Amino acid sequence: MLKRLLTYYKEMYPLIPRFLLAIIYFFEIYFILLLNVGKSDFSIGIQEWTGVWTIFTFLMALRIADDFKDYEHDQRLFPDRALPSGRVKKRDLAIALAVMVTITVVLNVIFMNNIGWFLFLFIYGTLMSLWFFSKAKIQKSLPLALVTHNPVMMVMNIYIITFVCYKYQLPLLSLPTVLLAFTMYFPSLIWEISRKIRAPKDETEYVTYSQLFTYQKATRFVQVLTIIDILTNFILLWNISKIGVVVLLANVIWMTIQFQQFIHDPTRFSIKNRVERYTYITETTMVLSVAAHLLLQGFVR
Structure with a gap:
């Protein structure tokens, strides 16, 4: 199973580049927000790295969920991809997803200050993977798929923004927070x-x-x-x-x-x-x- 998963990650979600991306993404929002409100006393610790890990695993979960959702479609149009080609099995990805999400939930419960927004993020992601219980309607409509699925990135931005606001006692609703949510x-x-x-x-x-x-x-x-x-x-x-x-x-x-x-x-x-x-x-x-x-x-x- 491990060999199959490594094949999948190499092709569909390269682990090191994606983790570096999560670091850049998290701290770009983190520091731009603080610099725009004039905050000059920063401290980086376990909470920040839990946030980075959450972004990394959440994007991984989206990648795997997309492969599950589009399995039949990919068998027809993209048969060489890891999952439809059979080089990785659905069970492999399900186990990997369960382990990663469990670790992420535990870390957030223990260390983070915005557990409500974390739950909202993963609930939204789960609903996406289930086509919001309207697969027949959403799958055949590209614009409808866009307006129901793409906002998940906004929710991810808000997860980071709320953590920073709670930690440094900043207002949740301000010009910098709104601009950051949209610009990212x-x-x-x-x-x-x-x-x-x-x-x-x-x-x-x-x-x-x-x-x-x-x-x-x-x-x-x-x-x-x-x-x-x-x-x-x-x-x-x-x-x-x-x-x-x-x-x-x-x-x-x-x-x-x-x-x-x-x-x-x-x-x-x-x-x-x-x-x-x-x-x-x-x-x-x-x-x-x-x-x-x-x-x-x-x-x-």
């Missing part, structure tokens, strides 16, 4: 839509937003979301790094040009690849700006 949600929304936008010649039986709404309308919608996303980033980064704001501005100008080029000629490149590059640059800029600020100020202890 938009990239997942933008990516989820853009990966299902294709040129007419590349369309298959796989349902895409470009099939439903035309590639021009779907691309313009992602463009609007990108502008809103970058505005939230501007506000949050303004007092942390002016250089970072300049980089973000240059990045969104470049991305705007890419959107227009794709609308004019969708055969030139994949918009998904351009969006991924834009997102990597944006998030790297945010992380490096925060890290540089902390190092210069010597805040972390």
